[in-house]
Amino acid sequence: MSATTTTNPPEQSPQRAAFELKGSLFTLTIFYLQSSDLAVITQHLRDKIAQAPGFFCHAPVVIDLNDLHDPVDFTALVALLRQYQLIPVGIRHGSEAQSTAALAAGLPLLPKQRAVKRPDTAPEPQAPEKPLRKYTRTRVYSKPVRSGQQLYAPDGDLIIIGTVSGGAEVLAAGHVHVYGSLRGRALAGVHGDNHARIFCSSLEAELVSVAGNYRILEKPSDIAKLHQPVQIYLESERLMIRPLT
Amino acid sequence: MARVIVVTSGKGGVGKTTTSASFAAGLALRDFKTVVIDFDVGLRNLDLIMGCERRVVYDFVNVINGEANLNQALIKDKRLSNLYILPASQTRDKEALTHEGVEIVIEELKKRFDYIICDSPAGIEHGAHIAMYFADDALVTTNPEVSSVRDSDRILGLIASRSRRAINNEEPVQELLVLTRYDSERVERGDMLALDDVLEILGIPLLGVIPESQTVLLASNEGVPVILNERSDAGHAYADMVARYLGEERPHRFLTHRKNFLRRMFGG
Numbered sequence: 001m002s003a004t005t006t007t008n009p010p011e012q013s014p015q016r017a018a019f020e021l022k023g024s025l026f027t028l029t030i031f032y033l034q035s036s037d038l039a040v041i042t043q044h045l046r047d048k049i050a051q052a053p054g055f056f057c058h059a060p061v062v063i064d065l066n067d068l069h070d071p072v073d074f075t076a077l078v079a080l081l082r083q084y085q086l087i088p089v090g091i092r093h094g095s096e097a098q099s100t101a102a103l104a105a106g107l108p109l110l111p112k113q114r115a116v117k118r119p120d121t122a123p124e125p126q127a128p129e130k131p132l133r134k135y136t137r138t139r140v141y142s143k144p145v146r147s148g149q150q151l152y153a154p155d156g157d158l159i160i161i162g163t164v165s166g167g168a169e170v171l172a173a174g175h176v177h178v179y180g181s182l183r184g185r186a187l188a189g190v191h192g193d194n195h196a197r198i199f200c201s202s203l204e205a206e207l208v209s210v211a212g213n214y215r216i217l218e219k220p221s222d223i224a225k226l227h228q229p230v231q232i233y234l235e236s237e238r239l240m241i242r243p244l245t
Numbered sequence: 246m247a248r249v250i251v252v253t254s255g256k257g258g259v260g261k262t263t264t265s266a267s268f269a270a271g272l273a274l275r276d277f278k279t280v281v282i283d284f285d286v287g288l289r290n291l292d293l294i295m296g297c298e299r300r301v302v303y304d305f306v307n308v309i310n311g312e313a314n315l316n317q318a319l320i321k322d323k324r325l326s327n328l329y330i331l332p333a334s335q336t337r338d339k340e341a342l343t344h345e346g347v348e349i350v351i352e353e354l355k356k357r358f359d360y361i362i363c364d365s366p367a368g369i370e371h372g373a374h375i376a377m378y379f380a381d382d383a384l385v386t387t388n389p390e391v392s393s394v395r396d397s398d399r400i401l402g403l404i405a406s407r408s409r410r411a412i413n414n415e416e417p418v419q420e421l422l423v424l425t426r427y428d429s430e431r432v433e434r435g436d437m438l439a440l441d442d443v444l445e446i447l448g449i450p451l452l453g454v455i456p457e458s459q460t461v462l463l464a465s466n467e468g469v470p471v472i473l474n475e476r477s478d479a480g481h482a483y484a485d486m487v488a489r490y491l492g493e494e495r496p497h498r499f500l501t502h503r504k505n506f507l508r509r510m511f512g513g
Contacts, residue, residue, distance in 0.1 A: 144448055146402025147395050148369075163448065165398045183446075 022212065023191035031061040031086070036070040038080060045084045061086050062110055063102075066093040074105035138174075145170060145184065166206060175199065187214075188232075198232040199244065208241075210234045215241075247355040250362050251380035252423075253404075255396030257367030259388045260425035263461055265364035266294045267472035267480070268384065271487030273328035274472070277359040280319065282331040284376035285366040286341055289333035295322065296468020297330055306334035309346030315353055324473065329358070339372035351379050369403060378409050382419040384452065388426045389438040394446050397422075401447065421452035423486065428457040429502040440500060453486030455479050456499040 035041060061081070065072070074091075081088050091102045092110040099109050139153035141160050147167030151158060158172035161179045168184035170176055175197050176188045182200035189196030189211035196210055203226055207216050213234060217223065222241065229244040252265040262285075269281035283291035286306060292298040297320045303313035308331075315331075322328035331354075334341065354361050365376035377383060383404050387397040401420055405411055408418050424443060431437040444451060460477035464470065472483040478499055485495040 143405065144401075146405065147398040149402045149406070163446075165395075165402075165446065167395055167399065168402075 029059050029061045030064045032064045034067050036072045038076055058085050058087055060089045063088055063091040064093050065098050074102050194234050201229050202227050203230045208232050213239050215239045247358055248360055248381045249379050250382045251365055251377040252384045253365040253377050253400050254386040255400040256393045259386050259393050261386050262290050262294050262364055264386050264423055265362050266470040267483040269362045270470040271472050271483055272360050273325040278327050279360045280329040280354055280358045281362040283333035283364050284372055286333045287338045289335050291364050292332045294465050295330050301332045304332045304334040306337050306341045308350055342375045347375055377404055380418050384421055384423050386423045386425055394443055420449045422449050423453050425455040426457045427454045433502050452489055454497055455482045
């Protein structure tokens with residue numbers, strides 16, 4: 001299993017890793033660009049700042065190019081925005097030429113929003129962007145998962161119809177369902193989804209984990225739950241194991 | 246059409262070679278032309294168990310390298326006219342078994358024999374992989390003990406994903422469980438895993454249960470497959486196993502502990 005997606009039990013990593021990678025969702029301000037004329041943009045920015053000085057305060061923004069088809073000098077635009085304490089972190093809805101120019105200026109491309117609705121007034125700070133559930137593909141596996149096998153659903157849920165043997169490992173970005181005995185390791189929400197859950201017909205697992213919060217089942221209170229159908233989920237950072245009845 | 250049968254286990258010392266020797270001898274006793282190949286290059290033992298160690302001149306690796314032909318390397322069993330042994334090389338290592346070389350030998354043997362038994366080395370590396378790669382059936386040899394069961398589970402995963410049948414998307418390899426060294430007394434005491442526990446974990450059909458028996462060691466030392474010992478429990482169990490493999494119905498024996506005569510007399 002890749003050390004990048006979950007916290008490893010300490011006994012498995014004698015030396016602490018220098019860093020960890022995890023996914024997370026943020027609400028960002030969108031900067032709807034309607035002109036490529038830097039002078040016009042400067043004028044507008046000045047007006048905004050005059051209305052509410054210190055409002056932007058190093059706010060990260062995403063430049064939306066849905067309304068603008070002219071070529072943009074991104075290097076100059078980035079410098080301008082930074083001058084007014086806005087930190088551009090990427091662009092979206094750019095044309096092919098705009099996207100290429102943005103990448104060249106070091107701005108990443110962010111995914112498109114479905115059904116773009118543009119507010120009438122230009123930059124509307126704090127406009128909450130609906131977090132996108134990016135994974136959708138469910139993987140269904142209907143054979144036993146043997147010791148040493150690893151099954152991974154990187155984009156969605158994982159459904160296993162059969163047992164997961166000791167020494168096997170099943171991972172999913174979303175939920176993990178095991179219609180059989182779960183004897184190996186099961187890790188749900190490996191990209192950091194706190195809402196992912198693990199379901200199984202009989203809990204005999206070596207280790208269970210949701211969004212990097214892992215647990216080995218050796219406490220007497222855990223052992224009482226063994227051999228039962230259960231669901232496992234996170235409740236305020238705590239991994240809960242509850243009978244499925 | 247000839248069938249290729251691998252005897253494998255993952256773990257060492259569980260009885261792969263004993264099973265290979267007896268299973269091959271059992272098929273030969275039933276008048277099938279049978280050859281048993283030792284894939285354990287560098288640690289060959291099959292020749293000892295079959296009692297032909299003094300007759301090894303050329304071996305499997307010599308044939309693969311074109312240094313000898315199959316007729317020169319195949320050793321005819323002293324007791325059974327239908328049984329041949331293809332010994333491993335003791336002075337080489339597993340890398341000598343190339344995919345192409347092994348394939349040519351197996352295809353050639355398929356023309357001459359009904360059954361080709363491949364005695365796999367322990368482990369999951371190249372030697373074990375090539376032994377199971379060409380198989381149609383797999384006899385997964387397991388002891389009633391947790392580490393052996395887990396290793397068998399691992400091997401089953403490899404057979405299901407990395408055998409030729411799996412890679413070519415053909416009908417999967419038929420996986421059959423052979424539970425060896427089964428000591429019903431220790432199972433009853435709870436020292437050993439019971440048959441049902443093993444079946445539940447591995448989830449494959451049972452071909453045979455071979456009881457723990459002194460006669461197995463004796464047979465190995467004498468170089469006679471234990472199936473040829475008519476007074477051995479283990480020999481009878483192997484004979485039943487061969488019959489079941491050939492499609493006969495045989496009840497599973499040796500599953501319950503039977504107190505011996507003296508202990509019954511004196512209530513021990």
